[in-house]
Amino acid sequence: MCTGRVDRDFVIEAFRLGAGGVLITACHLPSDCHYISGNIRMKARMDALAGMLQKLGLSPERFKVEYVSSAEGEKFVHIVKEMSAQMKALGKEKILAENAKLRPTLENMLKRKAAAPAPVAKPSVQAAAK
Secondary structure (H helix, E strand, C coil), X not given: CXXXXXXXXXXXXXXXXXXXXXXXXXXXXXXXXXXXXHHHHHHXXXXXXHHXXXXXXXXXXXXXXXXXXXXXXXXXXXXHHHHHHHHHHHCHHHHHHHHHHHHHHHHHHHHHHHCCCCCCCCCCHHHXXX
């Protein structure tokens, strides 16, 4: 999946559900995106989200965006090991405490999705002819 498709609500939902960390790996900037500019659009959204999450109290180590191509297996392994080590260093208790503090705010941010009305079905051609 292109990271251009990654919505901020995906990340918010992951933390609301108790994720220890979220790692998004994207094509290299600026022109390595297979879908032209998906990585650039994602970067703008995730930079804004990262700042907001930090202001709300999320440790910056828990949310990362890294740029790695499918040909860079060793780099990917290094990134995952590094993030895993950072999660261990933070400790389960701190992660759980941050999640508990953030959950009400994150739930409130996601409420707008649940409150959206269902799409209205268009009347069929036969019903309109009657």
